[in-house]
Amino acid sequence: MQLILFDEKSALRPVAPFSRQLLKWIGNKQRFAHEIVALFPNDIGRYFEPFIGSGAVLATLAPVDALGSDNFLPLIEIWSMLRRDPVTLKAWYAERWHRFKSAKDKVSGYESIKASYNSKPNGADLLFLCRSCYGGVVRFRQSDGYMSTPCGIHDPISPESFSLRVDDWHHRTAGADFVRLHYEQAMDMAKEGDLIYCDPPYSHTQSILYGAQAFDLSNLMRVIDRCKKRGVFVALSIDGTKKSGKTDCKLPIPEGLFEREVFLNCGRSMLRRFQMNGQSLEEELVADRLLLTYQDPSSR
Numbered sequence: 001m002q003l004i005l006f007d008e009k010s011a012l013r014p015v016a017p018f019s020r021q022l023l024k025w026i027g028n029k030q031r032f033a034h035e036i037v038a039l040f041p042n043d044i045g046r047y048f049e050p051f052i053g054s055g056a057v058l059a060t061l062a063p064v065d066a067l068g069s070d071n072f073l074p075l076i077e078i079w080s081m082l083r084r085d086p087v088t089l090k091a092w093y094a095e096r097w098h099r100f101k102s103a104k105d106k107v108s109g110y111e112s113i114k115a116s117y118n119s120k121p122n123g124a125d126l127l128f129l130c131r132s133c134y135g136g137v138v139r140f141r142q143s144d145g146y147m148s149t150p151c152g153i154h155d156p157i158s159p160e161s162f163s164l165r166v167d168d169w170h171h172r173t174a175g176a177d178f179v180r181l182h183y184e185q186a187m188d189m190a191k192e193g194d195l196i197y198c199d200p201p202y203s204h205t206q207s208i209l210y211g212a213q214a215f216d217l218s219n220l221m222r223v224i225d226r227c228k229k230r231g232v233f234v235a236l237s238i239d240g241t242k243k244s245g246k247t248d249c250k251l252p253i254p255e256g257l258f259e260r261e262v263f264l265n266c267g268r269s270m271l272r273r274f275q276m277n278g279q280s281l282e283e284e285l286v287a288d289r290l291l292l293t294y295q296d297p298s299s300r
């Protein structure tokens, strides 16, 4: 497997950064999205993003034909409404923002919307909660899926500002359909020449956020292998942050599945800290790692 660092990728096609998030979502790739897109093949069929989250990569790519999916239904309700009826999406946000602002204090305004979400999980409440919760970290209780994040200290953006983002995102996602699917169902739909970008909930910290404690990375590897054999290109983001040497970071990455490994957004000094066995990083290293089942992004 070939290793390259982001600094060495100057020959790749430039992709403009796009930083105006529609949703706040933990583990989102907004900061790296343009670097990830720069490593995609130039000529692809359909684009698949089976762990869509806040859609940072899809919106940066702005594909002409795409399927964005996730197994979290309230999130897909937001994406579907963005596509189908952006006016209603704006109204969802504005109505809750006004309710929040006219409450006796911001905590009680926030808590009433959180209670509404928890009594019946839905995209409209989730939309406002993700923009107004503490640190933008939407967190769910493992036992029953209860959304537990307290009110944020910042002021959520105004309905006017949110509406401008909706217009931008509606335009950027014009080629996409959004469906609730398990990643395996979505990835099995991809055909030769299509591209799949995977950003699974792999890390210890993310497991408490998406109820992903049972996420089976080995199964994802098997699905990627099937895709590669069909001639589908796959890019996989994996183990973004390595905090401590104590955490076991051995990942079930089959030999020969990936052709290329890329570290995004990390300085030159990183080379010294990288252990060349391909699967482990030294302590304190913060990087975003991308594994590609193909070599040169310009080749097919």
Ligand SMILES: C[S@@+](CC[C@H](N)C(=O)[O-])C[C@H]1O[C@@H](n2cnc3c(N)ncnc32)[C@H](O)[C@@H]1O
Binding pocket: 025, 026, 027, 028, 029, 030, 050, 051, 052, 053, 054, 055, 056, 057, 069, 070, 071, 072, 181, 182, 183, 184, 199, 200, 201, 206, 210, 212, 215
């Ligand atoms: C790390 S987040 C993706 C973040 C995204 N790249 C972004 O920029 O916001 C992982 C996503 O995978 C979803 N997910 C977890 N398990 C899944 C599964 N089995 N099938 C499909 N989606 C899943 C979660 O709901 C979450 O939105």
